[in-house]
Amino acid sequence: MKCIVMAGGFGTRIRPLTMSIPKPMLPLVNKPILERIVSHLKKHGIEDLIMLLYFQPEVIKNYFGDGSDFGVKITYVVPQEDYGTAGACKMAEEYLGDEERILVISGDLLTDYNLKAMMDFHEKKKAMVTIGLTRVADPLQFGIVITDENSRILKFLEKPTWGEVFSDTINTGIYLLNREVFNYIPK
Structure with a gap:
């Protein structure tokens, strides 16, 4: 990889x-x-x-x-x-x-971060994109995320103010992508 x-x-x-x-x-x-x-x-x-x-x-x-x-x-x-x-x-x-x-x-x-566990999760879910997530006490410096019961992202907000915070789950800055994702990124 x-x-x-x-x-x-x-x-x-x-x-x-x-x-x-x-x-x-x-x-x-x-x-x-x-x-x-x-x-x-x-x-x-x-x-x-x-x-x-x-x-x-x-x-x-x-x-x-x-x-x-x-x-x-x-x-x-x-x-x-x-x-x-x-x-x-x-x-x-x-x-x-x-x-x-x-x-x-x-x-x-x-x-x-356990990259092996992330890879296993990606495979198990047959995901196109997996974003590493974790919980923190102060989410202001991060992208915050809400997921559903199937671990699908419902909402994402980059570096919120305290008034915008809706979650303590953040984007770790680690992503696992299937190659086909690059077809959706404009040149």
């Missing part, structure tokens, strides 16, 4: 920390957050990564190189414009080969 790592954001909400370094490269206990994600993916057997970069891409490229020092293979995609999550994923499509399922993960995520 290939993984698209979304590592191009500006990290504006945590400036000035991200004025000179991309948010995924901020250190946590002497390792960049992105290195921790790469290790987590490798632990789950995902070793073919497509990193989508935008803000200061050379910092990430210089650190990871081709990925071999980290036990993975990395392909870099650097769009000329900020196309958002779906648009950037569409730009990575040509590097997916014949993969039928693709994991997408935010490059600034601190997680121990």
